[in-house]
Amino acid sequence: MRFQDVEKRFGDHVVLKNLDFTVNKGDRVTLIGPSGSGKTTILRLVMTLEEATGGYIFIDGQPLTHEERGGKRVELKERHKNEIRKRIGMVFQQFNLFPNMTVIENIIEAPVHVLGLSKKAAKEKAMGLLEQVGLADKADAHPLELSGGQQQRVAIARALAMDPEILLLDEVTSALDPEIVGDVLGILRDVAETTDITMLIVTHEMQFARDVSNRVLMFDGGHIVEEASPEVMFTDPKEERTRAFLSAVLDH
């Protein structure tokens, strides 16, 4: 995945500017930075929930939404965008399950309708994933009958059911009670250990970032202020802005 000179503005507000970075296959990259620095916006751009107002994003060398033709930025066809979108999964802070569908219906919806899997095959796969997240007995429950932590585990199973090449995790534990944060992070640690899915992670859980990621990017003012391994970033950051941010977060 490559960001090339990406800009994102909302009206006059420039959130990301001249953003260039590459995420290699299998990388686990955590984005840190103060509130409003654009971390969630980056994930939303990759998921095509937002479109960049300038520059290009490539997935496996293929442009995501726009390409350059004859010096001009040209929007790509919806069919092309859908093909790329299929390969990307996202887990949100607020779970975003469909409340009117059962747990298993939530998980098989996209594999059946987007990937064209048979219902039977999708259900088998979903049951395996529900077992993996410890919720095999909740297949026929509705999301609102579940706790927040359980809903988030379903959301993780739903993302994994698409066999994503890239998984985007947006503050997935921020809406959970503290005592269940560990369960959800444990499941994601297992996913990180047992798959080679590329991950882009926004989290305030610095220990999780340390355990799972191989690179940490510190954002501020629409730019990458510093990039380092978690070992270096969390013990010996070079930039004053990173030090100030981390000491505020870690004291919390």
Ligand SMILES: Nc1ncnc2c1ncn2[C@@H]1O[C@H](COP(=O)(O)OP(=O)(O)OP(=O)(O)O)[C@@H](O)[C@H]1O
């Ligand atoms: N749809 C939108 N319309 C207008 N402004 C937006 C929109 N989405 C995000 N922004 C603005 O873009 C900026 C970056 O937001 P973003 O959510 O990406 O930051 P963040 O680094 O993830 O912050 P936090 O850690 O608080 O979640 C903020 O100033 C936000 O108000």
